Amino acid sequence: MPSSVVPRTTAVAAVVAAALAAGLLAGSASASAADSASGTATAADTSQVRIHDIQGSTRISPLVGRQVADVPGIVTGVRTYGSRGFWFQDPEGDGDRATSEGVFVYTGSSPTVAVGDRVTVSGTVTEYVPGGTSSGNQSLTEITRPTVTVVSSGNEVPEPVTVSAWSVPSAYAPEGDPAAGGSINGLTLAPRAYALDYYESLEGANIRIGTSRVVGATDPYAALWVTVKPWENDNRRGGTVYGSYDSQNTGRLKIESLTPLAQQPFPKANVGDVLEGVTEGPLDFNQYGGYTLTARSLGTVHDRGLEREKTRPQRDGELAVATYNVENLDPSDPQAKFDALARAVVENLASPDILALEEIQDDTGAKNDGTVSAAGTVKKFTDAIVAAGGPSYEWRGIDPENNQDGGQPGGNIRQVFLFNPERVSFTDRAGGDATTATAVVREERRAALSLSPGRIAPASDAWEDSRKPLAGEFTFRGRTVFVIANHFGSKGGDESLLSHHQPPNRSSEVQRLEQAQVVNAFVKDILAVDRKADVLVLGDINDFEFSRTTQALTDGGALYPAVKSLPRSERYSYVYQGNSQVLDQILTSPSIRRFSYDSVHINAEFADQNSDHDPQVLRFRP
Missing domain, CATH: 2.40.50.140 (Nucleic acid-binding proteins)
Structure with missing residues (x-):
């Protein structure tokens, strides 16, 4: 890159x-x-x-x-x-x-x-x-x-410094100097104490690594990530898990090749594969990942055979609800992408009863022509699901105002509900549109939505240039289930983990915090009417399970982040710069005490992706 x-x-x-x-x-x-x-x-x-x-x-x-x-x-x-x-x-x-x-x-x-x-x-x-x-x-x-x-000419290259598990400190970075606005630029490097100082002390120098595990798959720009610390927050599939702001994965290192692609193709690797042998070259620092070993000589990738996961089918009496970011899906995408996503729904997600989709684009995609309807996009997708042997899903959604919800200009991404009418019914209450807010009402001592589907507080400043939550009321075996599909503001604008400010500035968190507070208040409105209501908040939350955003969603015990039911090493839905981390979530109301949760790893760890996110599935008995 x-x-x-x-x-x-x-x-x-x-x-x-x-x-x-x-x-x-x-x-x-x-x-x-x-x-x-x-x-x-x-x-x-x-x-x-x-x-x-x-x-x-x-x-x-x-x-x-x-x-x-x-x-x-x-x-x-x-x-x-x-x-x-x-x-x-x-x-x-x-x-x-x-x-x-x-x-x-x-x-x-x-x-x-x-x-x-x-x-x-x-x-x-x-x-x-x-x-x-x-x-x-x-x-x-x-x-x-x-x-x-x-x-x-023809001189011997200076002996490289070996970067290894034993040479990289376990502490990540010094605290920034308050007198310099939190910057570490003016601090004397302590390469024996901090990982970032160690790498900086080798900036531009000839370095090498030995056999190392791949923790970030080969990307479209011919780069991959390895770790020189095989035990550091590792998981059973070969990744390294990002579990808190205070436990950085110091062994991660980006690898690129100095040989142009026209002369030698870059190897394709998935998470868990091994870069065998010696990789050697100068240590660069760039915009797309920071410290990067620009390989003059590159090791050989050993394929460890990572397989895409398949979740189990729902049992009798279980309702299966899933969320999946399908990455800017629109009718101009190749049929192969639709077919691959559809097979994933049927084969890897076991055809969930309710599926919330994020990043469904309008019928002309990123062509900025005023189109907002996504009926063509959804039909092409649901047809592909049927062709893959899945159910004939019905769908519900609300068209956004043109270019008001962020994402690619003209794309008008939004959330959409798919549901299997043979297993679950949707309660339609007319009147929902891009600007009209749904509300919680009381019907015979039970909570209901005034509009279904409906958007939550679309006029709130929290949703400026961002997707508005889509709320729907479903019925499964006579029991009402409220589902709120979300796609919170992106992390764009945040400083990287390698910022000269330590800790880095996470400016995008401000908007997500406000969005979480709005959704939390809406859930509390439902629970105020019926404390036993089954509510699921799900989608691309764009934030970690330990973040302030998640804390705001769960405020007052209104919701529980179901991903926390998994062992720490299995909590991730996205891989970024070698960190396996949580961005996609399903949160449950207090009445949903027993459930089965699965982060289904089919994309984020692979060089060949149909989306950059892994879908999430939750099964419970309403």
Whole structure:
């Protein structure tokens, strides 16, 4: 995956300004940095400058903005695509664990050097922030606008540092400096104490890993994730589980190849596979995952035969309710995608009685033409389910207002209920539309919805540019069951786990917290009328089972996150940057005391995906 294309000069200026404001640059270096930020780097006495002097012992180079001359080293990696340039390394270290001996040289065009060349490099020391400064990402120390002289060729590459379970600290990151807005940029690196400091102390250096387990499947951009700590929060399917904000998985490392895909295809791997042998190359830092081993030599993937799970069918008297994010499904998608999703419903989910779908797009998909109906999308899907041997599902939903619910412009994603009319009936109460709120009413001492299907508080600011919850009233064997389908606001805008702010800023949580409070209040309205009402809140909650969002949903004991009934190692529905984590949930009201819950792993762990989410199924006896 190519690095961000934010202009180097813009990034440099912003980092320098931030560093100056935080007091991280001092003396003549500050003045020089300010000059560089304005595009007029000044000369300095660089006769003795080595790479470790450029890298320094913090995340910000002490020479940022300075021109350096004739810095010696040996080329360890060349990148001819994306962010073009090369890494070189000083074979003579300074013995300081905090200062890296390697650095990236940004050339902007395909470099003319080769691995093993002994070179001298002159240029400007910069701090480049992949994704821009608003991302909160750490910066990458570089030499830009270089002049490169090849002294000799065919030299031995400096011995790589072995990154292993024993070398990576168990603590993740130091607490950010309050005086610097929570930033760790100005803190002296402690590579023996913190994992992020350890990786930063090797930024640009030649590293290697031995045989390691894959914890993030090969993605469309030719990258995968491994862990060098095989026991760290592992699960039976080979992943590494993200269980709390305070227990980061420090052994995760992203792997890319320096060889262009046209010359050598990147291996396809699933979670639980093993990258065997030695993988070696420079350690990069990029926007799409942070510290990345850019492999000059890549190990071999050993297929461990991970299989897609199948849940059991519901028993007599059990109601099976499921949720599935089908990832921007619209009629223009290949029939193969519809068929694969349909087979999953029938074969892997055992044809649940009620299925809440997220990310159903309108009938013209992401074409911004004012279409809001999704009847064609749903028909194509339900027809595919029948063709796969499943039931003839009926469906209910509410068309959103055009471009008011987020997602791809013109796509108008929404939640939809599918239900098997041979097993369950839907209580229709007319009047629900995009802007009219359903309410809880009393009918013969029992709770009911004024509109079914209906949207919950669609005018609330909590749902600005986000999907509104869809509420429906179902009947199973004479018992009413309320189902509320959700797709909360995304995590877009949050800082990554590798942010220079520690802890990172999770700005998107604010909206999800408000959304959870609205849904929680609605459930409490139902329970105020009938404390024994069966209520299920489900969908793509876009947040963890330990998050403030989930805490707000469960406030007052109104709901219980059913995923917590699973062993900790089995709590996940999504794999992101090598972390197996919960985003999709089903929550139950207090009357639902006994149930069977299954997170059905059919997508998130695989390189070949029909969606990036795993569906969830809950079975109980109303």
